Amino acid sequence: MELIDQVSINALSKKDLLLILKALEYTHENTGLEDFIDLRNSIVKEICFLTETAEIDFINYLESNN
Structure with missing residues (x-):
């Protein structure tokens, strides 16, 4: 379970993060x-x-070039 503490969004692309938020x-x-x-x-x-x-x-940054 210690690995869960190290989860980050570093591997997410702008497009993926925007998709999650939308x-x-x-x-x-x-x-x-x-x-x-x-x-x-x-x-x-x-x-x-x-x-x-x-x-x-x-x-705006996330939406640019998407």
Whole structure:
């Protein structure tokens, strides 16, 4: 189980990360379950904090060249 602590998003491409975020948004919109949008927002918030990037800049970066 110690390997789970080392899981990261380093291996995810921009396209894959954007797809995950969009899937969470879509699922929230179609189910009304807040857990999905909360998870999406949590992921974005954490990545923006770690990269010192504004959310809009991060999303624009992911959407560029896709």
